[in-house]
Structure formats: C-alpha cells, structure tokens
Amino acid sequence: MSRLFGTDGVRGLANRELTAALALGLAQASAVVLTKGHHAEARRAEGRRPVAVVARDPRISGEFITAAVSAGLASSGVDVLDAGVIPTPAAAFLVDDIGADFGVMISASHNPAPDNGIKFFAFGGTKLPDEVEDRIEAAMSEPQLMPVGGDVGRIRRFADAEDRYVLHLLGALPNRLDGIHVVLDCAHGAASAVSPEVFTDAGATITLIGADPDGMNINDGVGSTHLDNLAAAVLEHGADIGIAHDGDSDRCLAVDASGTVVDGDQIMAILAVAQKEHGRLAHDTLVATVMSNLGLIRAMADHGITVRQTRVGDRYVLEDMNEHGFTLGGEQSGHIVFSDYATTGDGILTGLSLVARMAETGKTLAELAQVMTVFPQILINVKGVDRERLAGDEGVAEAVAAFERELGDSGRVLLRPSGTEPVVRVMVEAADQETADRVAHALADVVRERLAL
Numbered sequence: 076m077s078r079l080f081g082t083d084g085v086r087g088l089a090n091r092e093l094t095a096a097l098a099l100g101l102a103q104a105s106a107v108v109l110t111k112g113h114h115a116e117a118r119r120a121e122g123r124r125p126v127a128v129v130a131r132d133p134r135i136s137g138e139f140i141t142a143a144v145s146a147g148l149a150s151s152g153v154d155v156l157d158a159g160v161i162p163t164p165a166a167a168f169l170v171d172d173i174g175a176d177f178g179v180m181i182s183a184s185h186n187p188a189p190d191n192g193i194k195f196f197a198f199g200g201t202k203l204p205d206e207v208e209d210r211i212e213a214a215m216s217e218p219q220l221m222p223v224g225g226d227v228g229r230i231r232r233f234a235d236a237e238d239r240y241v242l243h244l245l246g247a248l249p250n251r252l253d254g255i256h257v258v259l260d261c262a263h264g265a266a267s268a269v270s271p272e273v274f275t276d277a278g279a280t281i282t283l284i285g286a287d288p289d290g291m292n293i294n295d296g297v298g299s300t301h302l303d304n305l306a307a308a309v310l311e312h313g314a315d316i317g318i319a320h321d322g323d324s325d326r327c328l329a330v331d332a333s334g335t336v337v338d339g340d341q342i343m344a345i346l347a348v349a350q351k352e353h354g355r356l357a358h359d360t361l362v363a364t365v366m367s368n369l370g371l372i373r374a375m376a377d378h379g380i381t382v383r384q385t386r387v388g389d390r391y392v393l394e395d396m397n398e399h400g401f402t403l404g405g406e407q408s409g410h411i412v413f414s415d416y417a418t419t420g421d422g423i424l425t426g427l428s429l430v431a432r433m434a435e436t437g438k439t440l441a442e443l444a445q446v447m448t449v450f451p452q453i454l455i456n457v458k459g460v461d462r463e464r465l466a467g468d469e470g471v472a473e474a475v476a477a478f479e480r481e482l483g484d485s486g487r488v489l490l491r492p493s494g495t496e497p498v499v500r501v502m503v504e505a506a507d508q509e510t511a512d513r514v515a516h517a518l519a520d521v522v523r524e525r526l527a528l
Contacts, residue, residue, distance in 0.1 A: 080208040082388050084194030086183050089136035093191050095143040102147025102179070104214035105195055108207065109177040110153065114198055118176070124228055128173070128196075130158040130166040130236070131181035132265040132323045135290035136191045140181050144193065148179075149228035151220040158236035160288075162265045162324035163194070164421035165240040171200035171418060172239055182265065182323040185300050188291045200418040201397075202390050237269055244273045244424055247416040249353070252430050253278035258317040259426075260305040261286040262298025266324035270423050279430060282312045294321065299328045299409055299422075306334035316433065316440045318426035325389075326409035327422035329429060331440040339409040340371040342429055344447040346411070347403055348378050349432050355402060355415070356380065362395050362404030364388070369487055369504045374447035387491065389420050450486065451508040453515040455501045460526035462492030462499050474521040478503075478514050486510070488518065497528060 079085055085101060087093040109115075110125040118125055127148050131137035137160075145155045153176075158169060163180050170178035178196035186192075195203050195211070203211075257279045261267040267286040274281050284304060285297035297304060299319040309317040309330055317330040329337040343361060350356035360381045363371060372382045383401070385391040389410040396404045396414050405411035410420035417424060433440060465471060471490070478488050486505035493500065501519045505511035 078209075079212045080205075082390065083184070084180075084192050086186070086190060086192035088189055089134075089140065089191040093140065093193070095139055098140045098143035098193060099147040100215045101193055101211065102144040103151050103219040104211045105177065105179070106148055106151030106153050106220055107214045107217070108210045109195065109197065112176065112198055114174065115176045124152055124154045124226070125176040126154045126156060126173075128156050128158055128166055128169050128175045128178040128233065129181070130161045130169075130178070132293065133160045133263070133267070133288035133290055134183070134188045134191060134293050134322070136189075137181045140191055140193065144179055144181065145230050149230050151228065152222040152226050153228040155228060155230040156233040156236075157230060158233040160265055160268070161236055161240065162269060162421075162423065164325055164417055164419050164424070165236070165269065167196050167200035167419045168240055168243055168417065169200075169233070169236055170196045170198070172243070180323070184323045184325065185262075185294055185298065185321040188293050188295065196418075202393060202419060241269060241273050241276065243416070244427060245276060247413070247424060248277055248427055248431055250431050250435050251278040252427070252434050255316065255430050255434055256280045256282070256312070256314040257430060258282045258284065258305060258308045258312060258314045259286065260284050260297055260308075260317065260319040261324075262294050262320050262322050263288040263292040264294065264298065264320060264322035264324060266320040266423055270320060270324065270426070273423060273427065274430075277427060282308065282314060284308050298322065299326050302328060302330060302336055306330045306336070310334050316430060318430070320422040320426070321409075324422040325420040327411065327425035327429075328409040329426070329440060331444065333441065335441065337440060337444050339405055339407045339411065340368045341444045341447060341449065342409065342411060342425060343403070343405050344371055344374050345432055345443045346428055347375060347380055348446055349435075350403055351378065351380060357400055357402040360401050362392050362401050364392060364406050365489055365491070366502065367407050368447075368452060369450045370448045378446075393419065450504040450506065451511045452502065452504045453508075453511045455515050455519045457499045457501060457519050457522045458497065459528055460497055460499050460522060461528055462497060462526070464526050465490060465492050465499055465522075468525050470525045471521060474518055478518055482510075482514065486514075488514070490518075490522070499526065
C-alpha cells in the first residue's frame with residue numbers, strides 16, 4: 076500500500092482522490108496525534124480545548140474541504156480558528172504567533188484548480204516529520220476522539236489573521252521600497268490580497284496581474300510556473316522588477332526590467348551576499364538542494380559562503396537549517412526560507428527582500444543577478460525504467476564516471492530516481508548548452524538501455 080502523505084502533505088484530484096470523507100478522517104486522526112504535546116495538555120489542565128488554525132487558498136474545492144476538516148477537528152474536541160484565504164507561510168506564522176497546537180493548510184500549491192491538498196503544521200508552525208505523518212495515517216484506522224457536550228470544539232473566524240501576517244512581513248524588512256516599480260503576479264492565488272497590500276505599505280509602486288481569483292483560475296497561465304505574462308507586463312509598464320508567486324505563495328521567482336527570468340538560485344545568491352554583508356548569514360552558510368546550479372556554488376565560494384546541499388524538497392532544506400542553526404536556504408524553484416522570520420518558504424517575504432536589496436544598493440535586478448553565472452542545465456526524465464536498480468547498476472555507474480571525467484570542474488552529473496513512479500531523472504550541467512545536451516541525452520540512453528522494465 077502506498078503512503079498517503081507525499082513530499083508536501085496529502086494531494087489529489089478534489090472530490091475523487093481527495094474527498095470530503097478523507098479530509099474528515101485526516102482531521103480526526105490529526106487531532107488524535109497532534110494534541111498529545113505538553114502545550115495541549117496544559118490547555119486541558121486549565122479547562123481549555125486544543126486550538127488549530129485552518130486556512131486555504133482560493134480554489135473552489137477548498138470550501139468543502141475546509142468544512143470537512145473543521146468538522147473533523149471540532150468533533151474531536153479541537154477549537155478551530157478559520158483564517159480563510161491566506162498564503163501557506165501565513166498559516167504557519169499564525170500557528171506560531173498565537174501558540175496554536177497545530178495548523179492545517181488546504182492547498183495544492185502550483186497545481187491546477189481541480190487538484191487540492193492538505194498539509195499540517197506542528198506547534199511552532201513547523202512542517203511535520205515523516206514519522207508524525209505516518210502516525211496520523213495510522214490513526215485514521217484507530218478509534219477517534221468523540222467528546223460530547225461542552226468538550227466538543229468550536230469553529231470561529233480568525234478575524235485579524237491577515238493583519239497579523241502583514242505586520243509581521245513589514246517588521247522583517249530591512250528598509251523601505253520607495254522608488255521601485257514592481258509588477259506582482261499573484262497567480263490568482265492566496266497572495267492576491269496580502270501581497271499588494273504589503274508591497275504598497277512598504278513603499279513600492281505596484282502593477283497587478285493574476286490577482287482576481289474566482290476559484291477556478293488559480294495558476295491558470297499565471298504565477299511562478301508561467302512567467303511569460305509577467306515578463307510582458309514588466310516591459311509594457313516599464314517596471315523595475317516582476318515578482319511571481321505560486322498558488323499558495325510559498326515560492327517566488329522574478330524577472331528583471333528586460334523581462335529576463337531570475338530563478339531561485341540567483342535570488343538565493345543575491346540574498347546570501349546581502350545577509351553576509353550585514354552579518355546575518357549564520358555560519359556564512361547557505362542551504363540548497365542537489366538540484367541547485369553549479370554556478371551558485373561557485374559564486375558563493377567567491378564570496379566566502381559555504382553551500383550545503385540536501386535532498387530535493389524544501390522540507391529537507393528546513394530540516395538541515397533547523398538542525399544546524401542556518402538562517403537562509405531554499406530551492407531553484409523559488410522556495411526560499413528565512414529562518415529568522417519564517418518556518419517555511421515564504422514567497423512574499425522573498426519578493427520583499429529582493430526588492431529591498433535593490434532599494435538599498437540602488438542597483439537593478441540584472442546588476443544584482445550578475446553575482447552568479449548560471450551554468451547551462453538540462454533535465455531529462457527517463458520513463459519506463461526500474462529506478463530501484465539504479466544504485467547498483469555498474470554500467471550506469473561507469474557511464475556517469477566517464478562523463479564526470481569529461482566535464483571535470485566545468486560541469487556535473489546527477490541521477491535521481493523518482494520517489495513515486497518508474498522514472499529516473501538525469502540532470503547535467505556544463506559550460507555550454509551543446510555539451511550539456513549531448514551528455515544528458517547520451518546518459519539517458521544508457522539508463523534506458525540498462526534499466527528498462
């Protein structure tokens with residue numbers, strides 16, 4: 076039986092895979108598992124019930140899933156604070172800010188509108204470790220909490236949720252954004268209200284696209300996975316920078332004044348140098364994943380910054396940051412984590428910090444992005460292969476070693492099996508695109524030949 080939880084909560088086609096019944100059961104099981112901490116016990120000792128923050132992005136299915144989750148929690152004796160439509164990092168922040176026992180975010184991030192997802196935050200607003208998710212899944216087949224009378228939970232509106240988050244973001248800014256014209260693409264998602272408000276309050280001049288959610292248009296041709304419209308809007312309005320969020324606003328990508336994309340690696344490079352300059356980069360270390368560009372590692376070395384690389388997934392970046400006390404980390408996709416201010420990737424905070432660096436230095440985004448040279452990179456998904464045999468196949472290992480010798484210090488090779496399907500991902504970086512393409516396709520052919528099902 077496959078694991079219910081994926082790399083970022085439980086996701087699926089809403090009302091087919093992710094049903095109201097599943098949402099109800101997950102909520103009831105989470106109440107069993109996540110109310111056993113000392114903080115929840117302290118509430119009970121004082122005659123109070125455990126508290127959970129529940130939030131969602133604007134996709135239409137979030138309405139019935141929120142109702143099911145809230146019902147499951149309240150029927151299990153948990154008081155629900157319904158924060159409505161807010162970004163994922165806002166939900167995480169609010170759990171920590173009010174000392175809630177846990178939180179639930181209903182979102183499928185950058186996925187299309189028919190999909191949805193449920194993710195949980197523990198006390199303090201942190202993502203759950205795999206073992207806790209496994210306990211929730213196991214608890215779904217065990218007896219549920221069934222209080223009666225005054226012990227059942229209440230469901231109330233979290234009236235000042237958005238205001239708390241806006242004030243938090245403004246308090247994290249090192250300087251104002253006056254004089255910078257920003258085009259914001261909110262992906263018709265959870266950032267559509269908050270992001271324009273906070274950028275305006277911080278002094279930026281803004282132009283909006285993708286900020287009219289109707290429940291079905293989330294991520295539809297807009298947002299961080301569709302940057303063409305943002306680039307066009309920046310050029311049309313003569314803006315200084317374009318900022319793109321995804322549906323739940325836990326990531327941020329950018330385009331400069333010429334419409335050129337600035338990805339998560341480049342954003343991390345800019346912000347790491349800024350933090351080191353101000354003495355805020357803990358241990359002069361940046362945490363990235365194995366998919367980050369070789370150019371990032373080279374650029375950081377030039378600035379005396381160590382790059383630690385984790386498995387792919389912002390949760391693994393977060394785990395490494397928390398374990399060792401690092402303050403900045405993220406992914407090429409734009410999930411950037413500032414551990415001094417957030418417990419998860421925060422696309423609005425990332426965008427604000429990037430624009431703040433422009434305002435502070437007086438430099439354009441293109442000038443700031445020159446801190447690193449992006450090595451040509453190609454990723455090929457080789458389908459229909461046995462990913463389990465990858466690690467032990469000598470022929471593949473020999474091919475990788477040969478290509479690594481050929482590339483030397485001017486490139487690298489990474490093979491990564493998918494965790495969910497018969498696919499091996501072949502990633503190659505090189506000094507030029509032609510070499511990267513040639514090596515990647517040659518290595519993909521070897522994988523296909525050696526590991527074919």
